[in-house]
Amino acid sequence: MTNAQSNPRRSQKENKIIDSAEEVFASVGFAKAKMEDVAGKAGVSKGTVYFYFDTKENLYMAVTYRALQVLNDYLYRTINDNREKPGIESVLSIVETYINFCEKHRLYSEVMLDYMSLNRSTRDGRDKSKLTTALIESLYYRRVQDIQNLPINLIIDEIKRGRKDGSIKNSKRPELLYLIAWACTIGFVKLNVAGGQRQTLLNVEINHWKEYQMEILRRILLDEN
Template sequence: MGVYERQQREKKILEAAIQLFGEGGVHATTVSDVARKARISKGLVYFYYKSKEDLYLALTKKGIDELKDLFNKSFGKTKEKTGLEVMSTLVEGYLSFVQEKPVFHEALLDFFSLLPLYQQEKDRVSPLILESPYFTKLIQSHHDLAKLGIKAISMGIKDGSIRPDLHAESTFYTLWSMMIGYSKVTGSISLEPTDIKINAESWKNGFLKLFFEILKGSHTPFKSQPIQGKLF
């Protein structure tokens, strides 16, 4: 079998898994389901992906690679953009990624949630995960996302668009945790509780206001268009 044919079959299986995991969830989806969706035998799925865990980690790696590409594109032509502008593009790109590709984002969060256990009690991590070549690749490459964010903040500190008293590494990880937290809470906010004066628009406005005040300082606050139910 040629390399191209192998790559195409792997792609076909992964595309089927992405659709099924997104529709029914990982736990409810079986390898047999993926095989039927891809219109190939179950045995052939196992030839390319050794387990459902291996397949899910392949999906996770694809998701992180796509998000990394999005972060890279945030820089554009760096001579024409400040570090703050890069961070603005980066955070908007991330929020769009969360909305448009939820199965990738959930896989990313699942991987991040697994890391403390992997570091502290590796023997409790499933061997099917540890044996996956995609898990090894993820361990080696997941910091690439943070490196790009740190690069943007460092650039902004240097060009004066971001306050100079910030530590680039700790600042990005703080903002990264805010971005992830925002994405997880948005669903709850969207329910628009009657006894809490907030909605999805005002929540996003308030989040971005605080996000950019961290980078620029409160003396130059982030400005957004007035909207009904504005939080700040």
């Protein structure tokens, strides 16, 4: 409440710092990222960074928060664009959108996966050591928690719509369909995006692969084969 929205100048600087943080995290990873570099790239002092973000972890969560926001924007737009079309088209568009999102914002996809691991192991009460306590207590961690389910719900709702309008024949639970689609997509992204921007892997055209993957998803939703 005291944050992002209240003061425009403040919000502006905050965003600049997050921009910078994204650059740094993306190029060297969290562990090797230096707060000094973040400050430098943002054109502010280290103290300023700490004024807005109490810890490095919190800054990381701020990036995660933004990732989720950006993803949501992507999703809302896609869903809106497909409002008139049958649900299956919307869902497939969402998948493509997600892939595009990951390709364009490589860091965001990593960050979100990190968050998931983090979140999961927190709930399990397992090895807290892995995740700094600071992280869990950070302001942005809570903010992220508040919106973490938005994308999932959006997508599942679209699947449900497809079921209703009959474009999706597959009768499995929407959640299961969601997981299947998500897993394929994450795997695809992980193999491609995470590492590089090569046009081929094992001499397979990335685009060819992507198209086939989409085709498979469509069939799954249509429950054909």
